[in-house]
Amino acid sequence: MSIYEGLSADKLAVVLDLGARYTKFGFIGEFAPRCIIPSEIKCPSSGKIRYIYSYTDENDLYSLLVEFVHMLFFKHVLVTPKDRHVVIVESLLCPTLFRDTLAKVLYRHFEVASILFVPSHLVALCTLGVKTALVIDVGYEEVQIIPVYEGVPILKAWQAQPLAAKAIEARLRNNFINAYNNMKNAAGDCGDTDTFAEDVSELPDSVIEDIKVRGCFVTTMERSEMISKSEPVKEPPPLKYRIKGDKLILIPGICRETAFEVLFERDNDTNSIQDLVLKSILECGIDTRKQLAENLFLVGGTVMAPGFKSRFMREVKALLHSPEYCDRLPLNTVKLHNPPAKDNYTCWLGGAIFGATDMLQMRSLSREKYLSLNTVPDWSNLAHNELVISKLPT
Amino acid sequence: MSYLIQREFVRYECTCGSLKPISVLHFCRHCLKLRCGYCVCHEVDSHYCSNCMEHLPSAEAKIKKNRCGSCFDCPNCFHTLSVRATTRSVEDGSKTPSKHYYLACFFCRWTTRDVGIPDQTTATGSWPNKENPYAETLISLLEHYKVIAMRERSQKDKKTYSTPRRGYSSFTEKFGLSSMIARKRAGLPSLPLGGKEVNLSNLPPITPSVAEEEVEPLPESYFAEEPDLTKITSLVQRHANPALQATTINTLHPQHRHFYIKRSLRCRQCEHNVSKPEYNPGSIKFKIQLAAYYHMPEVRIMTFEPLQAGKPSDIILKLINPTQHLTSVQFTQLPTTEEIEVAEEREKNMKESLDRDLISIPIPPRCVVITGKADLPSSAVVLPPRDDAAEYDDTVDTHSFQDDPNVVVWRKGNKAAVKFSITPFSDIKPGTEVLFGFCLDYGYVNTMPILEPRQPQRTEMQVKVYLSPGKTCGIDPK
Ligand SMILES: Nc1ncnc2c1ncn2[C@@H]1O[C@H](COP(=O)(O)OP(=O)(O)OP(=O)(O)O)[C@@H](O)[C@H]1O
Ligand SMILES: [Mg+2]
Ligand SMILES: [Zn+2]
Ligand SMILES: [Zn+2]
Ligand SMILES: [Zn+2]
Ligand SMILES: [Zn+2]
Ligand SMILES: [Zn+2]
Numbered sequence: 029m030s031i032y033e034g035l036s037a038d039k040l041a042v043v044l045d046l047g048a049r050y051t052k053f054g055f056i057g058e059f060a061p062r063c064i065i066p067s068e069i070k071c072p073s074s075g076k077i078r079y080i081y082s083y084t085d086e087n088d089l090y091s092l093l094v095e096f097v098h099m100l101f102f103k104h105v106l107v108t109p110k111d112r113h114v115v116i117v118e119s120l121l122c123p124t125l126f127r128d129t130l131a132k133v134l135y136r137h138f139e140v141a142s143i144l145f146v147p148s149h150l151v152a153l154c155t156l157g158v159k160t161a162l163v164i165d166v167g168y169e170e171v172q173i174i175p176v177y178e179g180v181p182i183l184k185a186w187q188a189q190p191l192a193a194k195a196i197e198a199r200l201r202n203n204f205i206n207a208y209n210n211m212k213n214a215a216g217d218c219g220d221t222d223t224f225a226e227d228v229s230e231l232p233d234s235v236i237e238d239i240k241v242r243g244c245f246v247t248t249m250e251r252s253e254m255i256s257k258s259e260p261v262k263e264p265p266p267l268k269y270r271i272k273g274d275k276l277i278l279i280p281g282i283c284r285e286t287a288f289e290v291l292f293e294r295d296n297d298t299n300s301i302q303d304l305v306l307k308s309i310l311e312c313g314i315d316t317r318k319q320l321a322e323n324l325f326l327v328g329g330t331v332m333a334p335g336f337k338s339r340f341m342r343e344v345k346a347l348l349h350s351p352e353y354c355d356r357l358p359l360n361t362v363k364l365h366n367p368p369a370k371d372n373y374t375c376w377l378g379g380a381i382f383g384a385t386d387m388l389q390m391r392s393l394s395r396e397k398y399l400s401l402n403t404v405p406d407w408s409n410l411a412h413n414e415l416v417i418s419k420l421p422t
Numbered sequence: 423m424s425y426l427i428q429r430e431f432v433r434y435e436c437t438c439g440s441l442k443p444i445s446v447l448h449f450c451r452h453c454l455k456l457r458c459g460y461c462v463c464h465e466v467d468s469h470y471c472s473n474c475m476e477h478l479p480s481a482e483a484k485i486k487k488n489r490c491g492s493c494f495d496c497p498n499c500f501h502t503l504s505v506r507a508t509t510r511s512v513e514d515g516s517k518t519p520s521k522h523y524y525l526a527c528f529f530c531r532w533t534t535r536d537v538g539i540p541d542q543t544t545a546t547g548s549w550p551n552k553e554n555p556y557a558e559t560l561i562s563l564l565e566h567y568k569v570i571a572m573r574e575r576s577q578k579d580k581k582t583y584s585t586p587r588r589g590y591s592s593f594t595e596k597f598g599l600s601s602m603i604a605r606k607r608a609g610l611p612s613l614p615l616g617g618k619e620v621n622l623s624n625l626p627p628i629t630p631s632v633a634e635e636e637v638e639p640l641p642e643s644y645f646a647e648e649p650d651l652t653k654i655t656s657l658v659q660r661h662a663n664p665a666l667q668a669t670t671i672n673t674l675h676p677q678h679r680h681f682y683i684k685r686s687l688r689c690r691q692c693e694h695n696v697s698k699p700e701y702n703p704g705s706i707k708f709k710i711q712l713a714a715y716y717h718m719p720e721v722r723i724m725t726f727e728p729l730q731a732g733k734p735s736d737i738i739l740k741l742i743n744p745t746q747h748l749t750s751v752q753f754t755q756l757p758t759t760e761e762i763e764v765a766e767e768r769e770k771n772m773k774e775s776l777d778r779d780l781i782s783i784p785i786p787p788r789c790v791v792i793t794g795k796a797d798l799p800s801s802a803v804v805l806p807p808r809d810d811a812a813e814y815d816d817t818v819d820t821h822s823f824q825d826d827p828n829v830v831v832w833r834k835g836n837k838a839a840v841k842f843s844i845t846p847f848s849d850i851k852p853g854t855e856v857l858f859g860f861c862l863d864y865g866y867v868n869t870m871p872i873l874e875p876r877q878p879q880r881t882e883m884q885v886k887v888y889l890s891p892g893k894t895c896g897i898d899p900k
Contacts, residue, residue, distance in 0.1 A: 040484075050661070059560045060665035062487075098464070106488045106683050107480075108465045139463070156631035157563050242654045245644045265648040285645075323633050332667075335640030363633035368556030370667045381564050385571035390578065 039141075041113035042105060043383055045148065045376040046130065048081045049168035049193060050329065052376035053100050056115060057384035060369070061376050063104040069095045081169070086129055093133040101138070109138035113392060115383035117375050119165070120147045120181065121172055121188055131404045135395050142392035144383060145404075149174040150181050151378030152327050155367045160316070161323040164305060165375065166330040168193040171291070171301055173308045177316050185311035187304040191291045193330050197236045200244065200287035205229055207280045228277060235271060243267045243279060246288040246335035249342045255286065256293075288333060292343050298352075302343040306353055321348075322363045329372035337364060432721050434714070435886035436461060441790065444721075447714035448696040450689040451870050454881060456714060457696055462687040469681040470703035473502045477703045478681075489678035492546065496527035497659065497674035503527050503534075505545050523547055525676060537672055552675045554665045565626040686710075716744050719751055719805060719864050721887055724839055729856050729894045732848030734797065736841055737891060743805035743836040747867035751805060753798035753842075754861045756886060790888065794846040794858035799829040808836040844891075852896045859888040 045052040047067055054061035067080045069092060080096055083089035101109045114134055118127060127145070134140045149163040149172070159179045165172045173187040208228050247255075254261045264281030271277055294300040305324070309317050324344070331337060344362050347353055367374045393404065433441040438461035448457045469483035470476065471490035478486070494503040503525040510522050522541035526533040535541070539550060554560070653671050660667040668674050687697040698710040720742040727735035743749050757765065804823050825833070832839035846856045866883045 052664070054664075057564065059554050059557060062664075064661035064664050094460075102464060102466065102683060102685065106466055106469060106483070106681060110463060110465065154563065154567060155560075157566065157628045158630045161633075238656060241657050242651055243649055245640060247645075248640060251645075262645070264645050267648055267651070269651070325633075334644060338637040338639045341635075341637050361635055363635050364637055365631050365633045367631070368559045370664065372667075373664060377560075381560070381567055384564055385568045386575045387571045390571070390575055 039112050040107075041115055041383055041388060042101075042107070043115040043117065043376060043379045044100070045117040045373070045379065046080065047167055048079075050372065051080075051096075051100070052117075052373045053104060054376070054380065055105070056380050056388070058380055059377065061373050061380075063100075064373065065100075065104065067096070069099065086125060089126065089129045090133060093130055094137050097133055097138060109134075109140055111139065111141045113142050113144070113383075113388060114140050115144045115146060115379050115388065117146055117148045117151060117379035119172055120149065120174060120183065121170075121186065128404055131398065135398045140395060142388075142394045143398075144388055144392040146379050146382055147174075147181060148327075148375035148378070150176055150179075151382045152325065152367075152375045153179075154378040154381040155369055155374050156325065156365055158323065158365075160319050161325040161365060162305065162308060162320045163325045163327060164301075166192050166291075166301070166326065166328040168329075171304065171328075173304050175308055175312050175316070175320050177312065177320070182312050182316075185308045187308045189299050189301075189304060191299070191301055191304075192328070193237075193240075195290045196244075196287050196330070197233065197240055199290040200240055200283060201231070201236050203283045203286060204239075204279060207283055208277070211278070211280075231271070239267075239269060239279060239284075240287060241333075243269065244284045244287045244333065246333050246339045247285045248335070249339060249346065251285070252289060252292065252339075255282070256289075256295075288336070288339075292339065300343070301340065302347045305344055306347055306357060310357060317357065318359055321357075321359045322361055323365065324362060325365045325367070327367070327371055327374045331371045340364075431723050431890055433888045433890075434718075435888065441888055444715050444718070445713075448687065448689075448712050449714040449717040450692065450694065450696050451712055451717070451868065452692040452694045453689060454866070454868065454883065455689075455691070456718075456885065457687075457689055459687070461690065462696060463690050465686050465688060467684045467686040467699060468701055468703070469683050471679055472682045472703075473679055475703050477701065483681060486678075488681045490681060491678065493679035494525055494549070494676040495679050496530060496532050497663065497668075497676050498532040498671070499527060499530040500662065501527050501529035502679060503676060505547070506533070507545065508541070525549070532674075534676060537674055539676075549676065552663075552666055559629070562626060562628045566628045569625050717866065718883070718885060719743055719749065719862065721862070721889070723889060723891050726844070726891050729794075729844070729846050729892060731846050731850050731852065731854075731894050734843040734845045736843050737796075737889075738831060738839050738841045739889075740837055740839050741803065741805060744808055745867065746807050746869070747865075748807050749805050749865045749867075750802045752802040752863040753796075754863060755796075755798065756792075756859045756861060790857065792857055792859065793850050793854055794844050794856045796844045796858050796860055797842055798860055799826070799840060799842050801826050801829060803830060803838055803840055805838055806836050846894050850894060853893050855890055855893055857888060857890045859886055861885070862887050 041056045043052075043054055043056055043061070045061075049067060050064050051067045052061040052064050054063070068077050069080070070076070071078050072095070078092065080089075080092050083092055097109070101107060116127075116130065131143060134143060149165065152163055152165075153159065153161055153176055160177050162173065162175045169190060169192060170188050171191045173185075175182045175185050205228060251261055264285055266281050267279040267284060269277050269279050291301045294303060309320050312320060324341075326337060326340065331340070341362060341364055348357060348359060348362065367377075369377045398404070430441075430443045432443065434444055434447055434456065436442055436447060436458040437455045438458065440458050440460050442458045446458060448462065449455075450457050466480060469478050469480060469488060471493055473493040474490060476490060476492070495501070496503050504527075505523050506526045508522050508524070509519045520543065522543060523545050524534045524539075524541045525547075534549070542548065655668055655671055655674065659674065660669065663675065663677055666673075666675055682703075684699040684701075684703065685697075686695055686699065688695050695710045696712040697708060699705075700707045700709055722740045722742070724738040724740045726737035729735050741751060803825070823830075823833070825838075829840055829842070830838050831841045844856070844858055846854070850856075861884050863882065863884050866881050868879045868881060
């Protein structure tokens with residue numbers, strides 16, 4: 029029995045990870061996606077850019093996806109979608125409407141041969157060669173944590189909070205606008221208004237993201253504590269940033285340093301990222317906890333920010349030894365995996381490895397099957413509901 | 423000329439329900455139906471490099487990962503790189519000065535020297551490729567999981583013969599509510615990561631990742647120095663090369679230029695091509711191009727009186743017959759919503775009884791808001807066939823058509839101008855776009871040689887046409 033049996037070699041399957049902000053798309057068996065592009069399209073009628081995830085209802089999503097998937101195939105991987113096998117890497121927390129509509133678009137509009145849905149947290153482990161890890165996906169909308177133990181996702185221990193790139197960018201935008209207005213007022217008092225004539229309140233998302241990626245960093249825990257207690261710290265130098273070609277704006281060092289703090293803050297509630305990690309571990313069986321804590325696995329583009337991983341580890345360790353957790357979770361060490369890939373496509377890579385095995389033939393939902401059922405069957409779209417159910421107090 | 427100036431004054435309803443200008447519609451001569459970009463099946467026809475125009479058959483393009491063998495893109499601005507030659511002066515006394523080549527971007531001035539790629543001695547160069555640094559690990563993982571999956575598969579195959587498989591429902595009965603999770607687990611593509619029964623002797627070995635306690639701290643320089651944005655790459659630059667994702671400009675690496683494609687379009691119903699380009703990337707011609715404007719009467723707006731809510735205005739349309747056969751066109755009102763529903767119901771029943779997945783693409787709901795009504799001419803208008811010679815003949819103006827002079831106001835060759843009146847609805851605000859429509863019935867002569875019997879066949883066709891001549895003007899001063 030050949031490894032490639034059942035799949036004609038000239039119709040290599042494609043792997044799709046359609047993220048809230050960036051889509052990774054490529055072929056099975058390859059070690060990097062062919063493209064990483066924004067999950068957005070230019071609306072053909074109005075010419076406006078629209079995020080795929082900005083859909084208003086199913087019909088809207090359907091047409092956004094038709095347009096977007098068409099572009100993926102004909103501009104990026106340059107193969108005909110018809111009769112092709114598709115691997116979709118998706119979060120277990122993906123909304124049912126989204127997955128069903130994506131399936132409908134692929135099966136009906138693009139007439140793909142089959143789809144294999146793989147849970148992103150699970151297949152990410154294929155890139156490490158381990159069976160147990162606490163997978164922490166910090167993408168755009170949410171941080172999503174799901175422990176995987178001996179190859180099985182422990183769904184009841186999932187954690188998710190809107191603490192990811194979107195929150196960071198919102199924080200950066202806010203801090204910057206405030207700082208800018210303060211500087212402007214101060215400058216206005218001494219008659220120097222020219223430098224602050226720019227309207228910064230409406231900076232496009234792409235500019236804020238660019239400032240975040242190129243100008244911000246995740247500071248250390250020590251400095252963060254000092255800043256939050258208003259103790260004097262030497263502020264990093266401001267950044268001169270060019271907008272609209274020739275206008276210079278000044279981004280204060282403090283804005284650059286504190287944008288990521290939104291993930292680690294625990295003043296009001298205990299929903300910081302480090303809290304979520306420990307909560308998730310606590311929800312798992314007592315005999316699995318040590319192993320999970322020693323197999324943390326960060327994925328998603330946000331963790332690529334300078335200083336993110338070391339800060340994350342510091343925070344988790346510190347919280348573990350805090351009075352809040354030290355009795356409930358008597359663990360001493362936390363350890364972090366280092367994937368053989370760039371963090372923003374590790375999940376995709378897991379799908380590309382997993383999809384290159386016989387699992388593709390064994391577990392795919394064929395087009396014929398889909399058309400006869402006219403839906404993605406139960407076992408694959410319960411993900412959302414049951415997770416909500418498992419969170420209900422018992 | 424709606425299609426030349428890009429505004430869609432006249433749109434036709436495609437078989438799938440989309441409204442499109444005639445310039446982008448196709449006409450399948452086999453099904454005798456209109457098709458558009460939304461409802462045909464797109465296929466990749468050929469790959470080519472837009473810089474050097476090299477074109478490759480798909481199989482070969484696949485091997486080259488859709489990238490041109492000779493051209494490179496600038497990793498900084500994505501413009502094409504050019505080969506520059508320099509002659510190196512000879513200092514060490516050897517006789518011939520040797521030529522050296524490097525790649526440079528004429529747009530942003532980036533060069534391969536900027537990132538320390540050594541100059542090449544041949545123009546085509548054997549430019550170094552950046553390999554994935556983890557390739558070895560990843561290959562071993564891939565082989566490993568392939569074998570595990572094969573084992574699981576053969577085991578599953580054995581099992582399905584011996585024991586009847588339990589359905590998911592039995593889980594539900596057993597576990598009640600919490601069975602949802604069990605079901606989920608049962609259905610999950612649970613990875614064969616457990617691997618207990620696997621015979622390890624044949625399993626390709628892997629080195630599982632080892633988690634570490636120590637993580638590299640943030641360099642102190644972040645607190646002290648202003649980042650130099652000219653040295654840090656943007657996300658677009660990073661994502662352009664996913665495996666590398668260089669964070670600093672000096673680690674960028676040029677990539678071979680990505681191919682473009684030519685597409686062919688196929689009717690989903692009969693699977694014939696409605697458009698197939700010529701293979702040569704330099705050619706803009708088509709082997710097959712069943713464009714609708716060769717096959718059906720074209721409607722253009724010539725002129726119209728200012729539009730006012732509730733008041734009739736005259737409009738003159740030009741009708742053009744592009745075919746080699748005489749045709750007669752007749753205007754009728756658009757069906758009412760109830761009529762459409764009845765027709766749809768009938769069609770649905772018919773489709774179900776015939777073949778279920780003939781055309782399976784779902785049709786997006788369309789939101790056209792009709793804001794006017796036409797008082798259509800009742801008589802048919804005859805359009806003579808197209809005659810290229812007559813186009814240049816100004817003398818022949820005589821024709822023997824019994825036209826109603828109130829309807830046909832002008833005629834020349836295969837064209838006729840038709841006048842009627844439209845009335846924007848009285849309840850619309852000034853400045854509203856007026857949209858009205860009608861059905862156009864016309865005779866079509868199918869001359870396809872492969873048809874039996876061999877004589878041309880005449881068919882009655884109907885197409886819905888929607889016109890949006892402009893906005894209503896303000897309140898009548900009177
Ligand atoms: N190479 C990179 N370097 C630095 N930051 C990056 C990089 N790639 C992505 N990011 C940042 O990480 C964020 C999340 O990217 P990612 O691709 O993980 O999002 P996503 O998968 O679309 O989101 P989600 O998983 O929530 O659907 C982006 O908003 C981007 O700003
Ligand atoms: Mg993601
Ligand atoms: Zn057809
Ligand atoms: Zn159509
Ligand atoms: Zn080329
Ligand atoms: Zn350049
Ligand atoms: Zn046919």
